[in-house]
Amino acid sequence: MARDQKDKPDLDAAYALETPDDNRQLYGKWAETYDQSFAQQMDYQLPAHVARVFAELGGVGPVLDVGAGTGLLAEALRPISDVKIDALDLSADMLAVAGRKGIYRDLIVGDLTKALPIEAGQYGGVVSSGTFTHGHVGPEVLDQLLTFASTGALFVLSVNAEHFEARGFEAKFKALGDKIDDFHIRTVSIYGAGTDEAHSKDKGHLAVFRRM
Structure with missing residues (x-):
């Protein structure tokens, strides 16, 4: 796909991203309008599903919100769970929007594919x-x-259902068998009834487990 198409902030452009720099550029442009032009227009339900499962299973803090973006997951979690939450995201622009909402203890700009300056074992939950x-x-x-999580920490991580087996998530979770416990999958709809027809059947797998 041509760069100008990938730079246009929409869902198809996000799915076409290839590098961390592509991510920074796209989400930098999208940050200020993301909640309205994507989350509201697409009836984006995934953050609420993750928050609900974490709260239902008695997740405790502090919590690391991975790929926090503009803070949609923390906004969904705050009314149902009294935990301190830190935000981690590649995009400083998205985190700037999240920071204005006053829902995070700390904002961490970082690339998940590289070593991050986060103290080992400090989080009671990862979402x-x-x-x-x-x-x-x-x-x-x-x-x-x-490594960021303490023993017994609850993880609730959404993985695109089409992505789960094709990108090796299924195999990876099996390989982590001696490091995680109570692993199970919950399948949810990514979008609600208000989304467009092209994505109305999109599903996400919630990988739920605890660190041993």
């Missing part, structure tokens, strides 16, 4: 919605995420 999908990071980052 993510919309990060493990087309054009974004793959299962190779799960090892580093586990």
Whole structure:
């Protein structure tokens, strides 16, 4: 796909991203309008699903929100769980929008595919919605995420259903069998009834587990 098409901020452009720089450029342009032009218009339900499952299973903080973007997951979690939340995202522009909402303890700009300056074992929960999908990071980052979590920490990570087997997430979770416990999958609709027809059947797998 031509760069000018990938630079246009919309869902198809996001799915076509190939590099961290592509991500920074697209989401930098999209940050200020993301909540309205994407989340509201597409009836984006994935952050709410992740938040609900984390709260239902008694998740505790502090929580690391991976690929936090503009803070949609934390906004959904705040009314149902009294936990401190830190935001991690590649895009400083998206985090700037999230920061204005006053829902995060800390904002961390960082690339998941590289070593991050996050203290090992400090998080009681790790959540993510919309990060493990087309054009974004793959299962190779799960090892580093586990190091950030304390023993027994609850993970609720959304993975695009089409992406789950094709990109190796299924195999990776099996390989992590001696490091995680209570692993199971919950399948949810990514978008609600208000989305467009092209994405009305899109599904996400919620990978739910605890760090051993």
